[in-house]
Every structure is written in structure tokens, then in C-alpha cells.
Amino acid sequence: MDDSAIFPETNLIKQAVDYLRTKARDSRLCDKLGSGHAHSLVSAALGYKTPQALKAAEDEHDQWIGQRPMNVPMIENAILRMSSPTIEASQARKIADIISDGLTPRCVACNKISANNIPVGDPEFGDSCEWICRSCVDAEHQEDFAACSLCDKPFRIEELDRKGLCPEHRGEFDYDPEELQDMEDFIEYHTKDNG
Structure with a gap:
């Protein structure tokens, strides 16, 4: 049997971005977290400076990506670099936890x-x-x-x-x-x- 039938490839980066946006809204972390900002935060959590750098690394189907330690200082820096951030840098640890959840199958x-x-x-x-x-x-x-x-x-x-x-x-x-x-x-x- 083909492994892809048993373990369908899930883009865990997309799952984490969607999960972060939903959880941020539901937990009142911020009213509206845009897709671009969410992608930047997920990339930063994994140690990448940009979503493009993460995409180039081709990690989106790595099932074990959520088991990596999240890079809280890079999340803080990503928030500080955002134009019109809808979230505070002091929330970086909470964001890291949400992203870690979202990156796990x-x-x-x-x-x-x-x-x-x-x-x-x-x-x-x-x-x-x-x-x-x-x-x-x-x-x-x-x-x-x-x-x-x-x-x-x-x-x-x-x-x-x-x-x-x-x-x-x-x-x-x-x-x-x-x-x-x-x-x-x-x-x-x-x-x-x-x-």
C-alpha cells in the first residue's frame, strides 16, 4: 500500500498559520491577525527571517516540525518589525505555544x-x-x-x-x-x- 494513502501530506505550515489566526482571535490575543503576519510569525518560530526562507527550506510536510523548539526571540523581533502589528511582542511565548500546537499533526x-x-x-x-x-x-x-x-x-x-x-x-x-x-x-x- 502506498504510504501517501495512509499518511496524506498535510501542509503543516498552512495548518499552523490557520490555527494561529483562529486561536489568536478566539483567545482574544488579537482581534484580527492577517495571513501575512501569521506566516511571518510561524516562520520566525521556526528560526526563519521570512516566509520565503521557510518555503525554500521545504519543511511544510515534515511531520516532526512541531517537535522543534520554538524561537521566541525571533517571534518578538518579527512582531517589532511588523507595520501596524495587531499583536504585542510580550505575547511571543503564548504565540509560540499556539504555533507549536498548529505544527503538530x-x-x-x-x-x-x-x-x-x-x-x-x-x-x-x-x-x-x-x-x-x-x-x-x-x-x-x-x-x-x-x-x-x-x-x-x-x-x-x-x-x-x-x-x-x-x-x-x-x-x-x-x-x-x-x-x-x-x-x-x-x-x-x-x-x-x-x-
Whole structure:
């Protein structure tokens, strides 16, 4: 199966810009944040001086981009350079948090945008994967995902064994033949005079 069918490319930069504009308005951070200013703030958060520099870096489909530290001083500088800013430089930390949320892939189960979403399975940093929020992993009614009993990483149910263990921990509680023989010998030794 083609990975693009499972992990459709989402332009996370566009998602972050739209999310920032919506959250800034809804949280009364500012009444109206224009698209150009929002693009400048997202670029600054990622350490780029301009949206064009970010676009040239081709990071818009990197699922792990939201896991990078946000550059708060560059956000402050971007605000100070804006003509007619609708937002204050003192709000840079809050803006960075909103952008970090917006740069993280949506939860595959509930569609929530949050920097707290985590990758499903055990992917290497940079690999394409599904992302999920902790509340969906922990939900009792969840039929598609669960956390490994040992490492607590979320997996699709079919990837866990009957003991709730992920591929890395599969067999962790199984006895090897030597341990089984030792247990049988122990039981035989302690029950031979009682029979």
C-alpha cells in the first residue's frame, strides 16, 4: 500500500498559520491577525527571517516540525518589525505555544490539533506516521488504539499481543524452557511428600 494513502501530506505550515489566526482571535490575543503576519510569525518560530526562507527550506510536510523548539526571540523581533502589528511582542511565548500546537499533526482518532499529540507506534524521528492525542489512547471506548503495557507508547490494537505488549516488548513475560523446568522441579520437590 502506498504510504501517501495512509499518511496524506498535510501542509503543516498552512495548518499552523490557520490555527494561529483562529486561536489568536478566539483567545482574544488579537482581534484580527492577517495571513501575512501569521506566516511571518510561524516562520520566525521556526528560526526563519521570512516566509520565503521557510518555503525554500521545504519543511511544510515534515511531520516532526512541531517537535522543534520554538524561537521566541525571533517571534518578538518579527512582531517589532511588523507595520501596524495587531499583536504585542510580550505575547511571543503564548504565540509560540499556539504555533507549536498548529505544527503538530492532527490526532488520527478525534482530529484534535495539539503539540501533545504523539506518534503512533515506534517510528524513528522523521518517519511518516499517524499521530494521536493521549485522551484518545486512554479512552475506554477506544477500539483502534491502546498503549503498550510496558512502554506506554500508543499502537494500533492489531500491533499489540494478547498481553497488550508492543512488538519491542512481545514475549517479555514469557518463560524460557529453563525457567519452566525450574518451576516444575520446584513444584515437584515441594509436593512429593504431600501426595
